[in-house]
Amino acid sequence: MATGDQNDIFNRLKALLPPTWFDSNSPFLDGVLTACAQALAWCYSLYAYAKLQTRIGTATDGWLDLAAYDFFGKNLQRAAGQSDELFRQQMKISLFRERGTRQAIIDILEDLTGKTPHIFEPQRPMDTGSYGGSMIGYGLAGGYGSLKLPYQAFVTAYRPSGSGIPFIAGYSSTPSGYSIASRGEYASQSMITGSITDAQVYEAIAAVKMEGTIVWVRLQ
Secondary structure (H helix, E strand, C coil): CCCCCHHHHHHHHHHHCCCCCCCCCCHHHHHHHHHHHHHHHHHHHHHHHHHHCCCCCCCCHHHHHHHHHHHHHHHCCCCCCCCHHHHHHHHHHHHCCCCCCHHHHHHHHHHHHCCCCEEECCCCHHHHCCCCCCCCECCCECCCCCCCCCCEEEEEECCCCCCCCCCCCCCCCCCCCCCCCCCCCCCCHHHCCCCCCHHHHHHHHHHHCCCCCEEEEEEC
């Protein structure tokens, strides 16, 4: 017997009645109280469910998606088939994520794509190198700096490695043949789930970059 279930509420209701009004064995009274307890148990379960949805740490189902929309708008959406716990962890990371720094862009792209981006800031000596200094080599390290590009950065982001569409052969491959029995078939983009779109990469960078700066993004 758990708090709020039918048996618990039944015993609570029966305990409120004066002991001299009814016999200890009263099937008609028990029937009435059982019906009331069943309805009240459903109300209690609804209350318990609603209570869970008031906090990100306990929210479930569509309520967790609604909380994500309240905090992040369309910048953070649940991936296809993603569980509540994984999506909740992703939300918590995004809530307390570092922002407004170079490292913030690196962190969010590593989380999103699994690959470390290359960032070049034309006004940052550590990126450009310096004549007579270290970290510079024509065609090998460093790059041309410019004071005419203030508050700008060039980011090369790498798309995540995909696995294609499982169990479907490629066009003109050995196990696939046009109009014959095979595992080949016409495929569409909608058949690929869990992939990261280019738009999501752009949105991720825009969400953490410092305001007033320009970040040029190249996808590879």
